[in-house]
Amino acid sequence: MDRKVLIAFSMTVFIWGSAFPGIKVGLQSFSPEHLALLRLLIASAALLVFAAFKGIKFPDVRDIPVILLLGFLGFTVYHAGLSFGEQTVSAGVSSLLVSTTPIFAAILGTAFLKERLSKIGWLGSFIAFFGVALISVGTGNSFTAVSFGIIWILIAALGESFFFVFETNYIKKYGFINFNIYTILAGTVFMLFFLPGLGTELASASTASTLTVIYLGLIPTILPYFAIAYVISKAGAAKATSSLYLTPAAALLISWLWLGEIPTLLALIGGALTLIGVGLSAVKGPKPDQESVEPAKKAT
Numbered sequence: 001m002d003r004k005v006l007i008a009f010s011m012t013v014f015i016w017g018s019a020f021p022g023i024k025v026g027l028q029s030f031s032p033e034h035l036a037l038l039r040l041l042i043a044s045a046a047l048l049v050f051a052a053f054k055g056i057k058f059p060d061v062r063d064i065p066v067i068l069l070l071g072f073l074g075f076t077v078y079h080a081g082l083s084f085g086e087q088t089v090s091a092g093v094s095s096l097l098v099s100t101t102p103i104f105a106a107i108l109g110t111a112f113l114k115e116r117l118s119k120i121g122w123l124g125s126f127i128a129f130f131g132v133a134l135i136s137v138g139t140g141n142s143f144t145a146v147s148f149g150i151i152w153i154l155i156a157a158l159g160e161s162f163f164f165v166f167e168t169n170y171i172k173k174y175g176f177i178n179f180n181i182y183t184i185l186a187g188t189v190f191m192l193f194f195l196p197g198l199g200t201e202l203a204s205a206s207t208a209s210t211l212t213v214i215y216l217g218l219i220p221t222i223l224p225y226f227a228i229a230y231v232i233s234k235a236g237a238a239k240a241t242s243s244l245y246l247t248p249a250a251a252l253l254i255s256w257l258w259l260g261e262i263p264t265l266l267a268l269i270g271g272a273l274t275l276i277g278v279g280l281s282a283v284k285g286p287k288p289d290q291e292s293v294e295p296a297k298k299a300t
Contacts, residue, residue, distance in 0.1 A: 017250025042217025071186025074163025081156030124280025134270025
């Protein structure tokens with residue numbers, strides 16, 4: 001792998017991994033909804049400056065409803081759900097739960113895009129969700145509270161899955177960076193519903209929490225998407241999306257160093273099963289209209 005690609009890939013894994021413990025620190029002073037709102041407001045402000053500097057044009061009017069919907073699912077639902085979930089679920093375990101996103105995406109692709117998930121893929125899905133069940137049992141906290149937290153995080157993963165599944169055509173049209181700017185701004189618009197009370201929390205927030213939320217808005221919400229776009233352009237989508245498998249390892253390590261979080265053995269076993277299942281679920285079946293033709297002949 002090229003050195004620049006490796007740096008971009010490593011940066012993506014580390015930064016996304018740091019977001020999970022960062023949310024925990026932010027929640028010490030902010031409510032989940034205000035944390036998600038402030039994070040997206042900061043990201044949107046930075047992206048508006050970037051868009052003005054680069055002269056990025058507005059999307060086509062006919063695409064705005066879809067952009068709003070995908071922004072709501074990929075950013076409003078994802079960030080709010082993750083913030084609510086991390087009230088009761090540890091940062092490291094949250095990252096393991098978010099890694100179920102590819103499974104939801106595969107199932108949605110099967111349901112809406114007529115893609116086929118292989119038998120191994122379905123087996124991987126069952127293994128992954130069994131891992132999620134073990135995580136819920138092995139968190140070491142109140143089962144009821146953790147269960148609600150896990151549901152929130154799985155909702156976040158589902159929202160992100162819808163975003164990943166249906167963004168493809170629009171990325172082709174607008175480009176990866178432009179489309180993410182549009183959808184982050186769209187997701188922020190929906191979060192404005194929670195604006196009342198944000199000023200009060202900001203005034204009383206600790207310096208550590210405030211600086212951490214600024215970091216979340218400027219770094220994990222923006223830079224990994226730029227880095228992933230670079231990796232995709234140089235090494236292809238397969239290597240780029242493999243960051244989803246390594247992010248939980250980074251999150252667990254950073255959570256241990258930053259917060260002193262040590263997951264239980266059962267939660268780690270569940271996390272390992274989840275990641276194994278996610279890997280297996282990536283094995284796709286043949287397309288419905290696929291013919292038994294050699295690749296070289298298809299190209300002619």
